[in-house]
Amino acid sequence: xxxxITTLTFAFALVFGAxxxxxVDAAAPAGGEQDAISLLRAELRMDKRAFVKASMPLNxxxxxxxxxxxxxxxxxxxxxxxxxxxxxxxxxxxxDDLSEDKAAELVQDMFDVRESRSKIVKNYYKKVAKALSNKxxxxxxxxxxxxxxxxDLKISSAxxxxxxx
Numbered sequence: 001x002x003x004x005i006t007t008l009t010f011a012f013a014l015v016f017g018a019x020x021x022x023x024v025d026a027a028a029p030a031g032g033e034q035d036a037i038s039l040l041r042a043e044l045r046m047d048k049r050a051f052v053k054a055s056m057p058l059n060x061x062x063x064x065x066x067x068x069x070x071x072x073x074x075x076x077x078x079x080x081x082x083x084x085x086x087x088x089x090x091x092x093x094x095x096d097d098l099s100e101d102k103a104a105e106l107v108q109d110m111f112d113v114r115e116s117r118s119k120i121v122k123n124y125y126k127k128v129a130k131a132l133s134n135k136x137x138x139x140x141x142x143x144x145x146x147x148x149x150x151x152d153l154k155i156s157s158a159x160x161x162x163x164x165x
Contacts, residue, residue, distance in 0.1 A: 052147075065131045066132060088155070103162065
């Protein structure tokens with residue numbers, strides 16, 4: 001694959017879709033790539049938050065407890081998503097000349113990201129269950145699973161397979 005797009009644009013195309021990648025390119029000259037990344041990630045979190053809110057029917061007392069926990073969850077999850085983005089960027093940087101060792105490293109990094117993400121969801125399931133109920137906590141996990149699966153599918157289907165040897 002020719003590097004006709006920047007590594008960052010490639011990574012964002014994988015994670016957020018082509019429209020967001022174009023927005024990164026458009027915003028990069030004015031405020032820099034990091035500013036564009038921050039804005040796009042904030043927008044994605046707002047979309048996710050709206051999805052979760054619509055999917056979690058909570059009374060006022062439950063909502064106060066849930067959103068306090070959820071905000072902590074999102075902060076922890078963002079660290080894992082940062083690692084995931086770095087792996088995608090690393091893949092893009094090495095796509096043209098991917099060695100056996102680098103391929104093994106990238107796969108292990110992705111396994112580590114998935115494991116970390118699963119541990120976070122499990123940890124926050126316990127926190128939500130303790131603060132609210134097992135049923136509400138289960139619904140939280142179901143909603144997160146739908147969001148995560150959709151994101152993983154979008155990334156996986158957009159990511160070019162390594163060429164046959």
